[in-house]
Amino acid sequence: MTAETNTGPMIGQRHLQTFLLFLSIVVNYMAKFNAGVAVVAMTNAENTNPNFPEYDWNEMERSYILSSFFWGYILTQFMGGWLCRRYGARITMFVSTIGSALLVVLIPWCVSWGGWQAYCAIRMSMGLFQGFLFPCIHAHLANWCPVKERNRLGALANTGIDCGTLVAMFASGLLAASSIGWPGIFYVSCGVGVLWCIVWWIFGANQPRESKFIGEAELNYIETSINSSRKAEEAELKATGPIPVPWKAIWTSVPFWALMVTRCCQSWGYSTLQTEMPAYMNGVLLMDMKSNALYSALPYLTSWVMAFVYLIIADILLTRGIMSITGIRKSVNSIAFFVPAAALIGVSFLDNTQKTLAVVLMCANVGINAGSTIGSTINTIDLSPNHAGILMGIVNTASNIVPILTPLLVGIIVKDDHDREQWQIVFIISAVIFCVGNIVYVAFGKMVNQPWDAPDFMDKQRSSNLQEVGHSKALEAQGSEKVEEAKRNESEGIKDN
Template sequence: MSSEINTGPVIGQRHLQTFLLFMAIVVNYMAKFNAGVAIVAMTNAESSNPNFPEYDWNEMERSYILSSFFWGYICTQFLGGWLNRRLGARITMFISTLGSSLLALLPPWCVSWGGWQAYCGIRVAMGLFQGLLFPCIHAHLANWCPVNERNRLGALANSGIDCGTLVAMFVSGLIASSSIGWPGIFYVSSGMGICWCIFWMLLGADTPRQSKLIGEAELNYIETSINSSRKENAEKLKATGRIPVPWKAIWTSIPFWALIFTRCCQTWGYSTLQTELPAYMNGVLQMDMKKNALFSALPYFASWIMAFVYLFFADILLTRGVMTITAIRKSINSLAFFVPAVALIGVSFLDSDQKTLSVVLMCTNVGINAGSTIGSTINTIDLSPNHAGIIMGIVNTAANTMPILTPLLVGVIVKDVSDRLQWQIVFIISAVVFVVGNIVYLVFGQMVNQPWDAPDFLTKQQDSHLQEEGYSKALEANQFLEDEKRKESEATNENTNL
């Protein structure tokens, strides 16, 4: 009879750390995506609070502002992982969030004299700081999550992505229409980030053993679970030494390239809505800022809820053996790509007389697309658990080039934000990208460990090469001996004839 495992309190320090990670994502995403709402208020004062300055920025200049965050964001993904290894997640995430939060204070002061260029510069710097965040979040989860709670706690922490976008859209719109106007968007966002930093430094800890608040039972439970799961990998590392990265094999892997392409396509469609939804609602659907804030936020509320629905059903299908992991990933990813593609095309044909249907379709689009996390985002672990961090860094860097390009494309196509036909082109392009991305994933994507994941892959490859080289030299030696024997035989025959 097995004894019951003492996991510590029902709500322990591992849950507190997960909540802190959740809030870290929320405050950073609010600073990241409040620009979509802020720009509408800053360029159309009548839609929010007319008592604050209004700027005459054209659509191309707006697009530069929305895109600029990602110019910096893609540059520091690998730096975040490096700093995490050197300084730990606690210090690196503090630096990341504090830097972004302090920069969020600057637009109301700098835009008046520096224009849209100053706003772009601030967002580039914010992107540089926030690029450090996600490598630390995944490392922190690995240190704190027992194996059997990893999916649950990981999903709870990452649900901050949808919640942060939801808060950015909804709260920012309400603030812009309030007495503090659009500058209040930046002040509130900055204040939330700074408050998080204070709580993080007081309550955060890189590992359970470094926490001063954790109980002995919970500490033993977490460490025993994590150490047992790492035992096999530790034995492999001991036998082979540090696992070298098989760069050539990774870069020539078709499933790896299929994953990159699919994630880029997903980010293209999703970022189009994230950055352009407030402008579309204000220009085409002619919603005022308060209604705009509510209806801009609804799709991300749907996404937040659907993330848990997908997780629930995926766990049931997998644990009961109804579907394989390959079938689950490809089925959910197809649902998450094909349905939003149809919804996007539907949205593009609606106008201000069909506001309700437009909102329903956009909620369907973003909500159903939440399945892409299970469908393809975590495919990195399927391909190579040993090199998942490296693959995640590459894929995330590639995918985050898309939010740079999509606002710029909108700036080229949409010259009049109230012109539905121009927005039609934008949404149809995104729909086509969704469809093509999933087709590539269905044909070339794989959900099994690749040969190059093996710790001794390069060693075996080198041994195989040496064997082939030795075999080639042996053949050459045998050929040489045969030639010599033939020459001797020919010389003997000639002497006999004489």
């Protein structure tokens, strides 16, 4: 019989840390995605609270505002990992969140004198701060999660993405229509961010041993699990040495490019809905801000629920041997891309007399697209467990460039918010991109370790290159000998004559 492991209390500090990470995503996503509702409220006071200023921004200027966050966000992805490694997740996440929270509260004041340009500058600065967040979350989970609980706790923390978007859409609409008007969106976003920072500063700890609240049993359980895993990794590292990154092999890998194209296409369709849904529902479906808030949030509630549904179904299919990992990934990704593509086209042909059907199709779009996480997001681990972090950094940076472009395209195409035909072009383009992305993934994507994942890949490549160089030099030397011999024969022939 094996001794039962003492894991500490049923709800311990590791669960609290996971919950704090979940809340960090929620409060940062509130600040990140409240702009979709805010710009509608700030440019159309009739549907919100008319007691606050209204700005005459055209669609292109609104698009710059929605896009500007990602101008800064893509610049600090890799820096976040470096700061977390140097200073720890506790201080880095604190700085990331407090910086974003204090900037968002400046918007009502700065916009009054700086216009949409000031709004863009603030959102770009917010993006710079929030770029630190996710590298810290992943590092913090690695330090706190026992190996057997890592997937579960990691998945729970990351559900903050859908919950944060849901809260941003819903709360922002209610606040804009309330007595505090659209400025209240920014005050509340700042307030919850600062509140999280206070709680994080009290309870957050880089390592379990640094926590003032952890019990001895839970500490031993976490450290034993993580240390045994790290000892195995260190033994392997000692045997093989540091694994160099095969940059050339990665950048010339067809499956890797298939994954990157797929993730960029998914980001295109998803970001179109995230940033433009409130404007579409207000302009074409003629919804007031309160109903707009509710119906804008419903798709993300669906997505939050569907993320767990996909996870359970995929686990059953894999553990029971019903489908291979390749079959699961490609099938789920096809559903997550093709169905939303059809739903997007369907939404574009509806008008204000078909609001219920429009909301149902939007829920289907965002909810079913939640399968893309299982379908393609974690494909980096399939391709290369040894270099998954590098691959994720590249893919995540590329896919976050896309949300810069989608609002700008909407600004070019949609000149009148109420013109359904202009919105049809936007949604049809997104639907086509969804389809192209999945076709590329199904045709060229792979769910097996690539040759360049092997620890000795670079050594074998160098050996092969040396052999080729040696063979080439041998052939060159042999050719030189033949030329010399021909010259000698020619010289002897001349002498004989």
